[in-house]
Every structure is written in C-alpha cells, then in structure tokens.
Amino acid sequence: MGIxxxxxxxxxTVDRSDKNTGWYWFYEDQSHGWVQVYFPEYGWxxxxxxxGNEDAEQSPTPDGTPPMQPPNPVLAVAGKILRxxxxxxxxxxxxxxxxxxxxxxxxxxxxxEMDLKIARIWKxxxxxxxxxxxxxxxxxxVSYAQKLKNYNPENRFxxxxxxxxxxxxxxxxxxxxxKPQEKKxxxxxxxxxxxxxxxxxxxxxxxxxxxxxxxxxxxxIYHWYKWRSKSMKSSRRKAYYTYRAAGFLLNQMGLEKxxxxxxxxxxxxxxxxxxxxxxxxxxxxxxxxxxEPLNEQEQTRLEAxxxxxxxxxxxxxxxxxxxxxxxxxxxxIRFYQYQDPEEKNEx
Amino acid sequence: MDAINHEITxxxxxxxxxxxxxxxxxxxxRGKTEQIRLVVTCLLAKGHILMEDNxxxxxTVLARTLAGSIAxxxxxxxxxxxxxxxxxxxxxxxxxxxxxxxxxxxFIFRKGPLFCNVLLADEINRASxxxxxxxxxxxxxxxxxxxxxxYKLEKLFFTIATQNPIEMEGTYPLPAxxxxxxxxxxxxxxxxxxxxxxxxxxxxxxxxxLDEIQQVLSLQEVMSLQxxxxxxxxxxxxxxxxxxxxxxxxxxxxxxxxxSTRSGITFLKCLKAYAFVNGRRFVLEDDxxxxxxxxxxxxxxxxxxxxxxxxxxxxVLRELDRLSKIKLY
Numbered sequence: 001m002g003i004x005x006x007x008x009x010x011x012x013t014v015d016r017s018d019k020n021t022g023w024y025w026f027y028e029d030q031s032h033g034w035v036q037v038y039f040p041e042y043g044w045x046x047x048x049x050x051x052g053n054e055d056a057e058q059s060p061t062p063d064g065t066p067p068m069q070p071p072n073p074v075l076a077v078a079g080k081i082l083r084x085x086x087x088x089x090x091x092x093x094x095x096x097x098x099x100x101x102x103x104x105x106x107x108x109x110x111x112x113e114m115d116l117k118i119a120r121i122w123k124x125x126x127x128x129x130x131x132x133x134x135x136x137x138x139x140x141x142v143s144y145a146q147k148l149k150n151y152n153p154e155n156r157f158x159x160x161x162x163x164x165x166x167x168x169x170x171x172x173x174x175x176x177x178x179k180p181q182e183k184k185x186x187x188x189x190x191x192x193x194x195x196x197x198x199x200x201x202x203x204x205x206x207x208x209x210x211x212x213x214x215x216x217x218x219x220x221i222y223h224w225y226k227w228r229s230k231s232m233k234s235s236r237r238k239a240y241y242t243y244r245a246a247g248f249l250l251n252q253m254g255l256e257k258x259x260x261x262x263x264x265x266x267x268x269x270x271x272x273x274x275x276x277x278x279x280x281x282x283x284x285x286x287x288x289x290x291x292e293p294l295n296e297q298e299q300t301r302l303e304a305x306x307x308x309x310x311x312x313x314x315x316x317x318x319x320x321x322x323x324x325x326x327x328x329x330x331x332x333i334r335f336y337q338y339q340d341p342e343e344k345n346e347x
Numbered sequence: 348m349d350a351i352n353h354e355i356t357x358x359x360x361x362x363x364x365x366x367x368x369x370x371x372x373x374x375x376x377r378g379k380t381e382q383i384r385l386v387v388t389c390l391l392a393k394g395h396i397l398m399e400d401n402x403x404x405x406x407t408v409l410a411r412t413l414a415g416s417i418a419x420x421x422x423x424x425x426x427x428x429x430x431x432x433x434x435x436x437x438x439x440x441x442x443x444x445x446x447x448x449x450x451x452x453x454f455i456f457r458k459g460p461l462f463c464n465v466l467l468a469d470e471i472n473r474a475s476x477x478x479x480x481x482x483x484x485x486x487x488x489x490x491x492x493x494x495x496x497x498y499k500l501e502k503l504f505f506t507i508a509t510q511n512p513i514e515m516e517g518t519y520p521l522p523a524x525x526x527x528x529x530x531x532x533x534x535x536x537x538x539x540x541x542x543x544x545x546x547x548x549x550x551x552x553x554x555x556x557l558d559e560i561q562q563v564l565s566l567q568e569v570m571s572l573q574x575x576x577x578x579x580x581x582x583x584x585x586x587x588x589x590x591x592x593x594x595x596x597x598x599x600x601x602x603x604x605x606x607s608t609r610s611g612i613t614f615l616k617c618l619k620a621y622a623f624v625n626g627r628r629f630v631l632e633d634d635x636x637x638x639x640x641x642x643x644x645x646x647x648x649x650x651x652x653x654x655x656x657x658x659x660x661x662x663v664l665r666e667l668d669r670l671s672k673i674k675l676y
Contacts, residue, residue: 234676236675236676237675237676239675240674240675240676243675259664261631261632261633261636261667261671262632262633262671263631263633264633284675285629285631286629287675288582288673288675289580289582289584289585289629289630289631289632290580290582290627290628290629291580291582291629292580292628
C-alpha cells in the first residue's frame with residue numbers, strides 16, 4: 001500500500017519488580033510480535049493488533065527509551081463487593097485486607113465506597129466492564145490517586161477511611177475468579193498430605209501382608225490339597241487330591257514331574273526318598289485307566305498314603321533347606337505352568 | 348525304564364506264568380529285559396516280531412531261548428523251526444512241496460518248516476523278495492495255498508525274524524508294505540559294560556543254560572495267555588491317544604508315509620499284551636510311551652534322517668502330555 005511498515009518482535013515487559021526492583025523478567029509467554037508503521041513526522045509508531053494487549057503500550061519505543069514504569073499504588077484493598085452502581089460507577093466493598101503506603105492491614109471488615117469512574121477492570125487478566133462486577137465478588141482494588149498520597153498511614157484502617165474522601169477513587173479492579181480457592185488450598189493441602197501419608201501407610205501394610213501371603217501361598221495351597229484329599233468321599237476325588245498334594249509337595253521340594261510320566265515320576269521319587277509313591281501311583285493309574293473299582297486293600301492304602309509320605313519327605317530334607325524350598329516361588333509357579341511337550345523334547 | 352510290575356497275587360496266575368517265562372529267558376539273555384518283554388508281548392498279541400541289529404548282539408539267541416521256553420517234544424508242546432534265509436532260498440523251501448509217492452502213485456504234500464508254532468526266520472533280508480513275500484503272506488493269512496489245496500498253519504504261529512541293518516551288503520531290504528506285517532521291530536544294541544563283563548565271565552555257564560533251557564509254558568498255556576491278554580481293558584482316552592498318534596504320523600511334515608489303520612489296530616493289540624506282560628489288566632500311558640516306537644516306527648517312511656529321530660517322538664510326547672493332563676474325575 002506504499003506505507004512503510006515493519007514487523008517487530010520482542011518481549012512484553014511486565015513489571016515484576018516488586019521483588020527485585022529494577023529488574024525486568026522476560027518470560028516465554030511475554031514474547032510478542034507487533035507491527036510498526038512509519039509516519040514521517042512521528043517516526044515509528046506501534047500498531048499492535050493483538051487483542052487485549054494493554055502491555056503493548058509499555059513496549060519500548062522505537063527510539064529505545066524504556067517504557068514508563070507503572071506508578072506505585074497508594075492504596076490496595078481486597079474484599080467483597082456489596083453493591084455496584086453501574087450508572088454512577090460507584091461500588092461498595094467490605095474490605096478484608098488492605099495496603100496503604102506499604103502499611104498492611106488485615107482481618108478487616110470495614111466498608112468503603114469506591115469511585116470507579118476511571119477504573120479499569122480485569123477479570124482473568126482480560127479487560128472487563130463494570131457490569132461484570134457482581135455483588136459478592138472478591139475483588140482487589142488498586143488506587144494510584146495523587147490526592148490519597150497526602151494522607152498518612154494510621155494504626156487502624158477504620159481511622160484512615162474516616163479521614164479519606166467518602167468515595168475513594170480507584171484505578172484498577174481485579175476480579176478474582178476462584179473465590180473459595182484463595183483461602184482453602186492450604187487446608188486442602190494439609191488434609192491431602194495426611195491422606196497421602198495414610199494411603200502410603202496402608203499400602204505398605206497391605207504390601208507386607210501380601211508378601212507374607214505370597215510367601216506362605218505354597219504352604220496354604222498344600223494344606224488345602226491335603227484337606228481336600230482328607231475330606232473327599234469318592235475314591236477318584238480322593239486319589240486326585242492326594243496326588244495333587246503329593247505332587248505339589250514334591251515339586252516344592254525341588255523334584256518336578258517335568259516330562260516324565262506319572263509312573264516314572266513315582267519311581268524317581270521312591271528311589272530318592274524311599275517313599276511308597278509307586279504303590280499309590282498304581283492305585284491312581286488304576287483309577288484313571290481301568291474300568292473297575294478299587295479293592296479293599298487298595299482303598300485302605302489310598303487312605304493311608306499321604307501322611308507317612310509327607311513325613312518321610314519332610315524328614316529326609318534338612319529344616320533350613322525345607323524352609324527355603326517352601327518359600328521358593330519359582331517351584332510354585334512351575335507347578336502350574338504349562339510346559340510345551342515339544343519344547344521339552346528338544347531339551 | 349523298569350516296567351510296572353504288580354505283585355503276584357496268585358502263584359498260578361497268568362502274571363506268575365509270564366514272570367516265569369521272562370525269568371527263564373533272562374538266564375540266557377543278559378541285560379535285555381526290555382527286549383524280552385517286547386518279544387513276549389508280541390507273542391501274546393498274536394503277532395510277529397522283527398529284530399534288527401548288527402550280527403552278534405544276541406538276536407538269534409533270544410529267539411532260540413523263547414522257542415526253547417515254550418517248545419517241547421510232547422504233543423501239547425510247541426514246535427520250533429528255524430530257517431536260515433539265504434539269497435538262493437525258494438518259497439517251497441519254506442512252504443513245503445509236493446513229492447511223488449512211489450507206492451501210492453500220487454503226489455503228496457510235504458510240509459515245510461512253516462508248519463510249526465515258533466519260527467525263527469534268521470536274517471530275513473538276505474533272502475530274495477519272492478521268499479520274503481511268501482513268508483509274509485503266510486504270516487498275515489495264517490494259511491498256505493498250494494495249487495488247489497489250502498493248508499492251515501498251526502493255531503499258534505509266531506515268527507521271530509531277524510535282520511541285519513539295511514546298509515550292510517548282500518541284503519534285500521523289506522519294503523514298507525511288508526514291514527507293516529510285523530507287529531514290532533525292535534533294536535538290540537550292545538549291553539552295558541557291567542553286563543558285558545558278566546557275560547564274558549559266565550560265558551560257559553550261559554551257553555550251557557541255552558542248551559539246557561527248560562520249557563516253562565505249554566502250548567495250551569501260551570494260547571490261554573493270549574486269550575487273557577486280549578481281554579485287557581483299554582480306556583477310551585488311550586484309544587483316542589492311539590488314534591491321535593496314528594493320524595498324527597500322516598499329518599506330520601517330516602513323514603512322507605504315515606501309519607495305516609492296520610497299524611492302529613496292531614498298536615492296540617500290542618498295548619493290551621504289553622500291559623498284560625507287565626501284570627496289569629489295563630493299559631497305561633506308560634505303555635504307549637514304551638512301545639510306540641517299536642510298533643510304529645518301521646511302518647513310516649521319513650523324509651530325512653533328522654526327522655526320523657524327532658518326528659515320532661514329538662507326536663507321542665504331545666499325546667502323552669494330553670493324557671497326563673486328563674483329570675481323574
């Protein structure tokens with residue numbers, strides 16, 4: 001269009017010098033780009049098209065002079081809005097905390113009338129209008145008014161107000177959006193911390209119990225099988241659970257069935273521990289593959305098998321080794337693991 | 348592996364008879380308990396057995412011992428014949444031939460060595476295929492047809508054939524179809540060091556035992572044992588396993604010729620007899636494991652040598668795994 005213009009990038013300056021006076025902190029979110037247009041008589045003039053960016057006014061001028069520093073507030077009042085008059089642009093506030101010329105007042109409940117004719121209003125750091133201030137809102141009001149500077153801080157805030165004009169001019173109003181959060185978070189954090197502690201404690205106890213349970217699991221399962229084998233009436237079930245118990249015990253003691261057949265397993269066991277596992281296995285296999293019931297001798301043998309068997313095995317393994325074996329979860333897992341027959345073949 | 352032996356409940360029972368037979372054979376054959384059991388199993392399953400291994404491992408001695416244990420001179424005793432197979436052997440040397448009777452002016456039939464109870468066909472793969480097939484047909488049909496007449500063989504006809512490994516010179520390998528007639532093919536292998544030492548030390552004594560081998564079973568007893576063995580109970584899961592194994596050989600990638608249905612029937616018969624030999628009236632998965640190789644392997648044609656060692660074992664092991672997982676109730 002023939003108008004000389006340029007794009008400028010830089011940082012918006014936000015004065016955070018309340019902590020370190022004279023320092024400007026530039027944050028990533030303040031990086032900004034805007035347009036400058038050249039007017040022959042005036043030089044480069046900023047044309048910031050970014051919406052709601054009042055900070056652009058504070059950006060450095062083309063000739064390099066730093067932006068105006070915001071004046072120090074004279075009075076800052078935090079409190080609850082009691083009434084808003086949008087016509088006269090007046091508002092009444094119940095102050096809870098206040099700051100006048102660096103003197104802090106807190107725990108207040110004084111009411112004061114504010115003149116908002118020149119006030120700029122922000123909500124969520126966006127410029128708002130007066131009618132967005134509702135009764136009951138928590139607000140922070142800041143005044144830079146020169147005439148307030150004439151007053152001196154008093155010990156009590158109420159005394160200060162009495163001296164001040166009836167309608168105190170305010171320049172900036174900040175509406176707090178999350179009213180309850182201001183005060184509650186510390187409380188919640190405390191309870192949360194406690195809760196977390198409780199939770200961790202509970203978890204630790206639970207974990208401890210779990211570990212103990214897992215450690216004892218083989219023993220528990222063995223006794224369950226034993227109990228089942230005792231309580232079963234039918235000889236098939238009895239034989240099945242007796243075998244499960246015996247097999248589980250052997251497996252836990254490190255003698256796994258592996259790729260052997262039942263009969264070979266029994267023979268191996270007998271040759272190692274001197275038990276009568278083959279005798280039992282005969283009965284077991286008889287039940288499994290023969291089409292006839294057990295005779296009396298076999299029946300009594302079946303019932304009398306497990307206890308001496310267990311005793312024999314327990315006595316032939318030293319105590320320490322036994323405890324170790326019972327706690328060995330590998331053995332336990334192996335008992336229930338599916339083993340691929342072909343894989344075994346290759347081994 | 349030691350076979351499963353139930354205790355002897357009755358001194359005169361079939362278990363005792365079988366044990367007596369096995370013990371009798373063990374006085375001559377040392378360290379071959381499993382092979383002896385398999386041979387007796389075949390006898391009781393009414394089948395025939397083929398033994399293969401290098402010369403001098405005791406095949407012929409085993410056959411002679413078995414024959415000696417059940418054969419005798421009396422009318423009720425089994426007769427034993429031995430034929431040494433050579434390349435120039437003719438079928439009529441086995442079957443018998445018609446001879447002219449000068450007195451009756453007629454041809455009469457002279458029975459060959461096949462008319463006996465126990466036949467030892469030594470080195471069967473040295474004879475020509477003509478003779479081999481003549482023998483194998485007889486084994487299958489249990490009868491001989493010469494001209495117009497059909498002659499029945501003995502009711503108890505048990506052939507023990509031995510053969511040298513196919514790779515040796517001067518042999519006519521038996522085709523797979525013929526091998527199918529043998530219930531089992533077993534290998535001998537060499538005995539372990541201790542047994543071999545024992546054999547050398549007692550060599551005189553052992554050969555004396557062979558000469559003086561006692562008959563422990565009569566023909567009638569063997570036949571009744573065969574009957575008993577047929578009555579052994581086979582659980583349906585075992586039948587299922589046999590079926591799975593047989594079908595598995597047909598589907599396996601390393602086997603080009605799988606087992607036939609006849610093999611399955613044979614397998615079942617052998618399982619029954621094997622269980623019976625081990626003193627049981629029911630078949631176990633262990634029986635399947637023990638004899639599967641002996642019964643099935645010679646019926647299969649493998650695609651390669653590696654497959655030979657693995658394929659059948661794979662199938663059998665998978666089946667054993669299935670059997671062992673079956674719950675008791």
